[in-house]
Amino acid sequence: MPWLLALFALAVSLVAVVPLIYIVVRALSADPATWQRLWVGQMPDLLVQSAALLAGTIAFTLVVGIAAAWLVERTDLPGRGVWRVLLALPLAIPGYVAAICYIILLRRGGVVERLAMDLGGFARGEVPLPPLYNLGGAILIIGLVSYPYIYLPTAAALRAVDRSLEEAARMSGRSAWKTFRSVTLPLVLPAVAGGALLVGLYVLSDFGTVAMLRYRTFTTAIYNQFSGQIDRSGAAILSLVLVALALPLLFGEGWFSRRQRRLTADTAWRPRQLIQLGRWRWPALFAVTVVVMLALGFPLLVLGGLSIQGWLFPSEADRIWGINNEGILAFGLNSLVLSATAATLATLLAMGPLYLAVRFPSRFSMALLTLSRSPFALPGIIIGLAFVLLLNRWVPILYGTIFALVFAFIFRLLPQSLSTGESALRSVAPSLEQAARTMGASPARTFWRVTLPVAAPGIAASWALVFITAMKELPTAILLRPPGFDTLPVRIWAAASESVHTQAAPPAFLLILLTTLTLLPLMHSRLGIDRAMQDNL
Amino acid sequence: MDGTTLISFDQVEKRYGTTEAVRAVSFAVERGSLVALLGPSGCGKTTTLRLIAGLEAPDAGRIWLDGRTVAGKGAWVAPDARRVGMVFQDGALFPHLTVAQNIAFPLNTRNGRGRVEDLLALVGMPGYGERFPHQLSGGQQQRVALARALAPQPSVVLLDEPFSRLDAALRASLREEVRAIVKQTGATTVFVTHDQEEALSIADRVVVMFDGEVAQTGTPQEVYTRPATRAIATFVGEANLLRGEANGLMAECALGRMILATPAHGPVDIMVRPEAIELRAVRDGAARIERIRYFGHDQAIQLCLRDGSQLDVRSLPRPDLTAGQQVDLFVRGVVVAYPR
Structure with a gap:
């Protein structure tokens, strides 16, 4: 084991666990009275609320994700090539943006009410509008942006299932449907379950969506504890409980993604026979259209429309908020530079523990990998919080600087870089590196000239996914941004917390435009997103 | 169509896009016989087998199986309704089920248990029921795959290059065993191979295919000593x-x-x-x-x-x-x- 690499990996993984350790220490050293107050006053409510949101969202995404994957991969759904891509794109839409879009649509005086009054002859206040600020609204909106976590790995697993297994089931007298239920579904179940746990982690760590929909969960409670109190150990206590909830999901996800690889093998060279939908063709097409419209179409239409309206006919509010092209572009540039820097640094840092674990597997290297992955269980709000507390205590000079923000972002992104980058590194056959070594290349030169170029497509895909996460990241940015340095999410958040949602439209539109455009090329590359998804996100 | 014919192809065609995998193929298989589809890779023999199984639908022509039209002329019988057993090249054992569960898969659950034991004994693997497929060797996996194919007492058993992934010595002994087993059950058997020795040594009749067409049909002796074309002559042996x-x-x-x-x-x-x-x-x-x-x-x-x-x-x-x-x-x- 090269000691320089080991030292680098050790440094990365030790630094990665600092926020987690700090949160634990801070929570455990808190005043017992604070524990008592929170345990009795807040915990039962928060647990029930979070559990309901978790169960509802997972159920919703399971139905949508599995059905969409099956329709696109296994049936003669018209236009399946296009739907395959469109169905994955909501991954690029942050939950809080979807929430804002539906608030604009469905609030009193919103788009739908005005349309109903103009066209349907309803009186003001009489239009029946579905309520958004409740459990159902939160499930729907979080579900619409998180079902790709199930759809993508399930679709990839459906493609990977050895087709002779299904044919063997048909030859054994099972109908097409029974074959799907008794053979295909059990085979793709690890992928489905892994995806469901990722949805669970998403739900637990989500802050923006539930904050905008005023649904109380741990993340919003932590934020309130943090911003409204002088003693911040209450926030640490809630964080500790939230991490304890998230850890089983994280370990479960890792367990399922390892099972996945053992179960499927791809030997298909003939085109798979597609299931004829027959008269279910049009209902299926309708269902897929509804999902894509709700998750992708409406947000783009509403936000795009409002942005253009504000740009062509600026209102009084627009003038007060100073929404203009230069402003929006400056926020966009801030977001781009911050996200690109953090994503690049996170990808580079991840290479240390990853390369060590892939090429020199041992208990030591695996432990380092697990340690560096541990921030995955930390929602962005907790990472932000830990950084604020740590910096204030030890290096107050850094607090409120761009360095602190970049540093916190790297932490937030590191676990994802590790997960998505692992498959890229594993795709490089050791014999390639050994061949380079026999030809006299040094280890560093081998990595630079052989490993990196061969793994490049996978690493690029990994970087893009990490970059998208960084672009969407809200809580870390809110807590740590230097004064005057607004990113797109921060700007959206500011407008939405003042309840001027229309002002959030231009930055939100620019944000999802940028993230969607980053995601789109990944959908075409063979080394792309579903591979990375299968090796968890 | 007389009573001794079990499978019959009449001018069957199958295309994948623009490639013609099978064109104008006609042949018949007698009840109870062991027939080899022999040809170089890409000759359409596996496609022919999959057409019998119902895993592919023909673009033209007609296929009879056990007295009824199963494909062609508007008729179509799904693979699960054809009473055909199949052994795939790689065995295609369900990795999430045990050996016993794999064999019981095509059976009704009620009479399953005893039948599974009988089948395991038949293929020479008694006591292996609780193992998982990944715990078996390649030859054992193929035996279990055969047992699973035979479980519902199908009228036809199809084998798609079942020995190609085994080493030479195992291949020779296993193919003798397979012949003995299918003869014992009385099932009509069609198997695909590109190995002429395999075809000649265990088949009752050999169907030689080239470029998606049937080049010759006959007993192993006929095909070897009276090859219909130069190509067959050089393919089935040295010439x-x-x-x-x-x-x-x-x-x-x-x-x-x-x-x-x-x-x-x-x-x-x-x-x-x-x-x-x-x-x-x-x-x-x-x-x-x-x-x-x-x-x-x-x-x-x-x-x-x-x-x-x-x-x-x-x-x-x-x-x-x-x-x-x-x-x-x-x-x-x-x-x-x-x-x-």
């Missing part, structure tokens, strides 16, 4: 092709006068199998030994005739023959001629 002149049942060539199996006239290529040639060492013969390759149980001898042409001969190991020696040669039995 010498000699220029000659035919006149009815007689033909003249560099080896002298020979008896033809079927009458021909004019210029022909005469096919002589290497083992049909006998050599006698003489001082001044018709040919000279160029090279001898020794295999133990026999040897391959390369001859150079007076006119400079090459000839391959197979003989038992003979200490009296060495390279450079002059020999005379005789052809045993009748030979086949192809018009030139």
Whole structure:
């Protein structure tokens, strides 16, 4: 084991666990009275609320994700090539943006009410509008942006299932449907379950969506504890409980993604026979259209429309908020530079523990990998919080600087870089590196000239996914941004917390435009997103 | 359609995009027989097998199975309703089920248990029911796959190159066992192979396919000794092709006068199998030994005739023959001629 690499990996993984350790220490050293107050006053409510949101969202995404994957991969759904891509794109839409879009649509005086009054002859206040600020609204909106976590790995697993297994089931007298239920579904179940746990982690760590929909969960409670109190150990206590909830999901996800690889093998060279939908063709097409419209179409239409309206006919509010092209572009540039820097640094840092674990597997290297992955269980709000507390205590000079923000972002992104980058590194056959070594290349030169170029497509895909996460990241940015340095999410958040949602439209539109455009090329590359998804996100 | 025919293909065609995998294929399989579909890779033999199974639908033509039309002329019977068992190239055992669960998969749950034990005994693997597929060797996996295919007592068992992933020794012993097992159950069996030795040694009848068409159908002896075309002759075994002149049942060539199996006239290529040639060492013969390759149980001898042409001969190991020696040669039995 090269000691320089080991030292680098050790440094990365030790630094990665600092926020987690700090949160634990801070929570455990808190005043017992604070524990008592929170345990009795807040915990039962928060647990029930979070559990309901978790169960509802997972159920919703399971139905949508599995059905969409099956329709696109296994049936003669018209236009399946296009739907395959469109169905994955909501991954690029942050939950809080979807929430804002539906608030604009469905609030009193919103788009739908005005349309109903103009066209349907309803009186003001009489239009029946579905309520958004409740459990159902939160499930729907979080579900619409998180079902790709199930759809993508399930679709990839459906493609990977050895087709002779299904044919063997048909030859054994099972109908097409029974074959799907008794053979295909059990085979793709690890992928489905892994995806469901990722949805669970998403739900637990989500802050923006539930904050905008005023649904109380741990993340919003932590934020309130943090911003409204002088003693911040209450926030640490809630964080500790939230991490304890998230850890089983994280370990479960890792367990399922390892099972996945053992179960499927791809030997298909003939085109798979597609299931004829027959008269279910049009209902299926309708269902897929509804999902894509709700998750992708409406947000783009509403936000795009409002942005253009504000740009062509600026209102009084627009003038007060100073929404203009230069402003929006400056926020966009801030977001781009911050996200690109953090994503690049996170990808580079991840290479240390990853390369060590892939090429020199041992208990030591695996432990380092697990340690560096541990921030995955930390929602962005907790990472932000830990950084604020740590910096204030030890290096107050850094607090409120761009360095602190970049540093916190790297932490937030590191676990994802590790997960998505692992498959890229594993795709490089050791014999390639050994061949380079026999030809006299040094280890560093081998990595630079052989490993990196061969793994490049996978690493690029990994970087893009990490970059998208960084672009969407809200809580870390809110807590740590230097004064005057607004990113797109921060700007959206500011407008939405003042309840001027229309002002959030231009930055939100620019944000999802940028993230969607980053995601789109990944959908075409063979080394792309579903591979990375299968090796968890 | 008489009572002894179980499977029948009539002008069946199958295309993948623009490639014609199978074109105008017709043949029949007798009830209870063991038939080999033999041909080089890409000849359409696996597609033919999958057409019998119902895993592919023909683009034209008609397929009969057990007295009814299962494909063509508007008819279509789904694979699960055909009462056909299939063994896939890689076994296709369900990795999430045990051996017993795999075998019981096509069975009704009620009478499952005892039948599974019987089948495991039949394929020579009693007591393996609780293992998982990944705990078995390649040969064992194929046995379990066969047991699963036989479980519902199908009228037809299909095998898609079932031995191709095994090593040579295991392949030879397993194919004998498989023949014994399917004969014992009385199931009609169709198997695909590109290995002529495999086809000739265990099949009752051989269907030779080239380029998506049936080139010849016959017993192993017929296919080997009377190949219908030059291509079949060289594919099912080693063959010498000699220029000659035919006149009815007689033909003249560099080896002298020979008896033809079927009458021909004019210029022909005469096919002589290497083992049909006998050599006698003489001082001044018709040919000279160029090279001898020794295999133990026999040897391959390369001859150079007076006119400079090459000839391959197979003989038992003979200490009296060495390279450079002059020999005379005789052809045993009748030979086949192809018009030139």
